[in-house]
Amino acid sequence: MSGAGELRAKESDRIAHTCGMLRAFGVTVAVTEDGAKLRPGIVDSHGDHRLGVAAAVAAACAIEGETLITG
Known part of the structure; x- marks a missing residue:
């Protein structure tokens, strides 16, 4: 932001x-x-696609680097 x-x-x-x-x-x-x-990191969506989408939005806002979304 x-x-x-x-x-x-x-x-x-x-x-x-x-x-x-x-x-x-x-x-x-x-x-x-x-x-x-936000800084990139590893995020677990716990099998919930809504959490995965929220994590993807946050990852798009993160400073350069790779975010891994699991689950």
Whole structure:
């Protein structure tokens, strides 16, 4: 995600706080000046195509690298 710098000037710094929340859930995320980038990884869909699709969308947003979706 980029081009979202205005989210830093709302009621709170929404980029920083959202990334902090994701980190609390164990997500690896890199904060940028105007957004954030997910890091690639290995994701298990647990046989649920909906989770697989969600993982594919997240993988498309990840910084360069390969995401493996299993299950």
